[in-house]
Amino acid sequence: MIETTITIDGPAASGKTTVGYELAQAIGYVFLDTGVMYRAVTLASLNAGIDPNDEAAVVKIAESLDFDIQPEVGHEDGRHYTVMVNGIDATWELRNSDVNQNVSAVSSYPQVREEMVRLQREFADGHATVMVGRDIGTVVLPDAPLKIYLEATAEIRARRRMGDHLQRNYNTVEFEKILADIIRRDNIDSSREHSPLKPADDALIIDTSQLTPDGVLQAMLDAVTERQLPVLNA
DSSP states (O other): OOOOEEEEEOOOTTTTHHHHHHHHHTTEEEHHHHHHHHHHHHHHHTTTTTTOOOOHHHHHHHHOEEEEEEEEOOTTTTSSEEEETTTOOTTTTTGGGHHHHHHHHHHHHHHHHHHHHHHHHHHHSOOOEEEEEEIIIIIIIIOOSEEEEEEEEEEHHHHHHHHHHHTTOSSSOOOHHHHHHHHHHHHHHHHOSSSSSSSOOOOEHHHHOOOOHHHHHHHOOOOHHHTOOOOTOO
């Protein structure tokens, strides 16, 4: 079993999930967006009536979470996968505004991150994987043969997120609110003590601000070729 792993890190709405999934499809790797794992802990905590600022209670949720990702092909709502949280399809609920506002705090807790990292490493063991997140190349899989870091301006990322919200008919579509949330999350993610958001020293940094998703994907495919990584569906 080939165990090559490609890591893709970057801030919110930098395009990680979209192009990461397309890259995995193009080269025949398994795809994992680790951000949904932290969102799942956040959603489960909120659904249980737990204050996301109650670190001890949130850690207990993380340790007992029933979490699963199921591949989806041709689903009518355009999802890349189905996320099950405690036996319930929470794929789109994970993207609601309450989760957006609290996921950075939840993901900053060391014991939550420790549990999620353990699960992420288990997932990568024995699979050729494209793994997307915020600390995959720096903490989770620092020995990956290809590490990619995507970035874009906060304004462009906010417009992308607003477009996602409009497409999903979410209530919160005001640009200024979304931009403020993006900036707030950037500050939390980059300044936290444990596993801060930053590119690995040997990461390929791609600024997606002026690139189309196809352009970003091509840059990644070029890197796969340059590193002579195996393509499993060639």
